[in-house]
Amino acid sequence: MPALPALPEPPADPGDAGDPAARATALRALLLYHGHRYHALAAPEIPDAEYDRLFQALQALEAADPALRSADSPTQRVGAAVLDGLQPVRHVVPMLSIQTETDTSAEGARAFDARVRRELGLAADAPPVAYHAELKFDGLAINLRYEQGLLVQAATRGDGESGEDVTHNIRTVRGRPGAGGAIPLRLQGEAPPVLEVRGEVYMRRDDFEALNERQRERGDKTYINPRNAAAGAVRLLDSTQAAQRPLSFFAYGLGEVQGWIAGHEPPATQHGLLAALAGLGLPVARENAAVQGAEGLVAFHQHIAAQRDALPFDIDGVVYKVDSLALQQQLGFKTREPRWAVAHKYPAQEQATRLNGIDVQVGRTGKLTPVAKLEPVFVGGTTVSNATLHNLFELRRKGVRVGDRVIVRRAGDVIPEVVGRLPGARAAYVPNFRIWPRLCPVCGSLAERERGGMDYRCSGGLFCPAQRKQALLHFAGRRAMDVEGLGDKLVDQLVDGGLIRTLPELYTLGLAKLSALERMGEKSAMNLVAALEKSKATTLPRFLFALGIRQVGEATAKDLARHFGSLDRVMDAPEPELLQVPDVGPIVAHSIRSFFDQAHNREVVERLRAAGIAWPEGEGATTVPQVLAGKTLVLTGTLPSLGREDAKALIEAAGGKVAGSVSKKTYAVVAGEEAGSKLDKARELGITVLDEAGLQALLAGAAAAGPAA
Numbered sequence: 267m268p269a270l271p272a273l274p275e276p277p278a279d280p281g282d283a284g285d286p287a288a289r290a291t292a293l294r295a296l297l298l299y300h301g302h303r304y305h306a307l308a309a310p311e312i313p314d315a316e317y318d319r320l321f322q323a324l325q326a327l328e329a330a331d332p333a334l335r336s337a338d339s340p341t342q343r344v345g346a347a348v349l350d351g352l353q354p355v356r357h358v359v360p361m362l363s364i365q366t367e368t369d370t371s372a373e374g375a376r377a378f379d380a381r382v383r384r385e386l387g388l389a390a391d392a393p394p395v396a397y398h399a400e401l402k403f404d405g406l407a408i409n410l411r412y413e414q415g416l417l418v419q420a421a422t423r424g425d426g427e428s429g430e431d432v433t434h435n436i437r438t439v440r441g442r443p444g445a446g447g448a449i450p451l452r453l454q455g456e457a458p459p460v461l462e463v464r465g466e467v468y469m470r471r472d473d474f475e476a477l478n479e480r481q482r483e484r485g486d487k488t489y490i491n492p493r494n495a496a497a498g499a500v501r502l503l504d505s506t507q508a509a510q511r512p513l514s515f516f517a518y519g520l521g522e523v524q525g526w527i528a529g530h531e532p533p534a535t536q537h538g539l540l541a542a543l544a545g546l547g548l549p550v551a552r553e554n555a556a557v558q559g560a561e562g563l564v565a566f567h568q569h570i571a572a573q574r575d576a577l578p579f580d581i582d583g584v585v586y587k588v589d590s591l592a593l594q595q596q597l598g599f600k601t602r603e604p605r606w607a608v609a610h611k612y613p614a615q616e617q618a619t620r621l622n623g624i625d626v627q628v629g630r631t632g633k634l635t636p637v638a639k640l641e642p643v644f645v646g647g648t649t650v651s652n653a654t655l656h657n658l659f660e661l662r663r664k665g666v667r668v669g670d671r672v673i674v675r676r677a678g679d680v681i682p683e684v685v686g687r688l689p690g691a692r693a694a695y696v697p698n699f700r701i702w703p704r705l706c707p708v709c710g711s712l713a714e715r716e717r718g719g720m721d722y723r724c725s726g727g728l729f730c731p732a733q734r735k736q737a738l739l740h741f742a743g744r745r746a747m748d749v750e751g752l753g754d755k756l757v758d759q760l761v762d763g764g765l766i767r768t769l770p771e772l773y774t775l776g777l778a779k780l781s782a783l784e785r786m787g788e789k790s791a792m793n794l795v796a797a798l799e800k801s802k803a804t805t806l807p808r809f810l811f812a813l814g815i816r817q818v819g820e821a822t823a824k825d826l827a828r829h830f831g832s833l834d835r836v837m838d839a840p841e842p843e844l845l846q847v848p849d850v851g852p853i854v855a856h857s858i859r860s861f862f863d864q865a866h867n868r869e870v871v872e873r874l875r876a877a878g879i880a881w882p883e884g885e886g887a888t889t890v891p892q893v894l895a896g897k898t899l900v901l902t903g904t905l906p907s908l909g910r911e912d913a914k915a916l917i918e919a920a921g922g923k924v925a926g927s928v929s930k931k932t933y934a935v936v937a938g939e940e941a942g943s944k945l946d947k948a949r950e951l952g953i954t955v956l957d958e959a960g961l962q963a964l965l966a967g968a969a970a971a972g973p974a975a
């Protein structure tokens with residue numbers, strides 16, 4: 267990356283107070299600063315949502331008093347200037363932006379459909395409009411110019427009229443082997459004389475993580491998100507550096523076109539166009555769909571929302587386009603935006619807020635985690651007031667201090683995290699956060715760090731009330747002993763009130779002690795006693811998992827139960843025998859061995875058994891030949907007779923695992939009716955594909971050989 271020119275500190279945020287004219291001036295300065303960082307330097311400092319907030323604040327001021335609207339206001343233009351060093355390129359067909367539907371609910375889609383129908387003069391009872399629904403990739407827009415099928419130029423969007431020549435970097439976009447995304451240097455087959463393809467350059471999340479990991483190892487700065495990393499790479503001056511950044515591409519439209527593929531009619535629809543582009547060897551996302559009317563758009567919006575976090579790349583919404591190119595032409599443009607397309611966003615996954623404080627949380631295994639106490643902020647669909655700072659090293663690397671404005675990210679079910687701080691001077695000197703003296707904040711035991719590890723751990727074990735609470739919560743959890751009604755409030759009361767020191771004491775609580783607790787009615791006490799009673803009938807895998815042995819998750823607990831068949835055999839197994847269990851390596855084996863080598867842990871087990879906890883003995887023991895031991899299979903589509911759970915149980919009983927996605931490590935894909943993209947992926951990677959009968963044969967001992975037809 268070329269050294270960035272030294273920049274002044276960003277102008278101050280004027281907030282909501284003061285004279286509107288002064289606020290508008292201050293907001294303009296702030297927006298120009300961040301706009302320059304975003305567009306010209308590709309090094310934004312604030313999340314998009316924060317920029318939007320400032321932008322909307324200025325728009326509101328200008329709307330209230332149009333005299334405040336100066337010609338150079340950022341609200342009056344789109345995009346930015348060209349960076350020195352890269353050559354300007356004039357776009358033959360301007361690269362416009364699309365209007366954003368800010369209502370993130372389903373209504374956003376209906377509002378767009380209503381506008382389109384009105385513009386087309388359609389009667390209320392006219393049939394639904396055909397749309398093409400696509401992903402809104404979160405990357406950088408690029409125009410690729412192919413002449414006689416050869417890539418001759420690639421340019422960024424710039425201000426829409428002219429961008430920058432980034433051909434040298436774009437030639438290095440190779441996508442991900444096996445997953446597509448490469449920009450072809452020459453189009454496949456017969457190509458139009460001149461074809462400009464528009465699309466998005468982006469970085470996959472796995473590629474982004476790996477890149478950051480490399481940066482970290484080298485002690486270089488890490489990137490805040492895949493979009494910044496991709497945008498920065500495209501605009502590098504040195505393409506050998508760009509080549510080190512793993513970039514991918516998706517095509518979604520056209521620029522200038524002269525002629526068409528010889529012997530073919532030019533496409534009449536957006537979906538036909540994308541199919542033609544795919545035919546020329548350009549990467550096109552497979553999640554696109556041709557849909558009918560507002561309800562089709564709504565369904566697509568919901569379908570993609572459910573998949574958003576499982577996609578291998580970031581999107582910030584979906585894009586709806588009128589499918590017919592003739593209707594697109596009829597609808598035309600409104601100043602700078604087409605009337606035939608709209609971007610429909612999802613709730614932002616990053617937001618700015620203030621860091622009010624830092625707490626240290628003690629986990630089940632004693633791990634100390636610094637937790638950010640935040641000014642509550644709506645992000646990723648919920649209000650977040652706590653976010654993880656991972657560990658002291660991460661905290662130091664990010665340079666976050668109490669009082670800073672920080673960026674919070676919450677994607678899907680992942681725990682919210684603080685990704686960095688917003689620039690800006692601190693009002694006063696704030697020291698770096700430390701845990702000093704190095705003691706557990708809950709029990710005062712020494713906090714120690716394993717050699718080479720990043721985490722400090724409280725050495726108090728179950729003497730530490732925090733660890734005791736977490737151990738109880740884990741034990742009672744839904745996937746462990748499943749004690750309904752034993753939540754954190756109650757656990758706090760039980761531990762803080764000294765009623766419980768060890769797990770078995772849970773079963774000696776009794777109605778009298780429980781109903782004596784504050785805020786505990788007789789009814790709830792009875793319910794809890796009943797729930798405890800019910801939990802006693804369990805299974806061996808659940809019990810093993812509930813014990814909270816380090817490194818033993820649900821899957822390992824199942825494997826152990828299956829391999830050994832009885833608790834006593836697990837407890838007495840020497841390390842070499844533990845290593846025979848699929849997926850158990852030296853670290854896990856050692857952890858299991860040392861857990862059961864401690865007399866107090868054996869005593870806990872005995873007392874739990876004495877309290878009446880029991881499971882069908884021998885259950886899960888190996889009666890089925892372990893023909894799939896160590897192998898991972900993927901299920902897709904509907905099998906003729908086996909339900910998904912049945913198929914999974916059969917595979918697991920034979921020692922195999924079922925994964926959600928296909929990779930090179932997949933042993934076989936079992937495909938039924940309406941198999942989806944996993945089947946395509948399997949074929950692409952040359953992985954064995956089986957039908958239900960094939961699976962049965964495999965379970966009966968036949969080997970899965972070679973890719974099936």
Ligand code: IVH
Nearest residue numbers: 362363364400401402403406407518585604
């Ligand atoms: S179509 C005239 N389709 O979103 C319409 N844009 O403002 C041109 N984007 O920066 C845009 N995914 O880079 C279109 N499937 C998609 C897109 C998409 C992402 C970006 C585009 C542009 C912005 C639109």
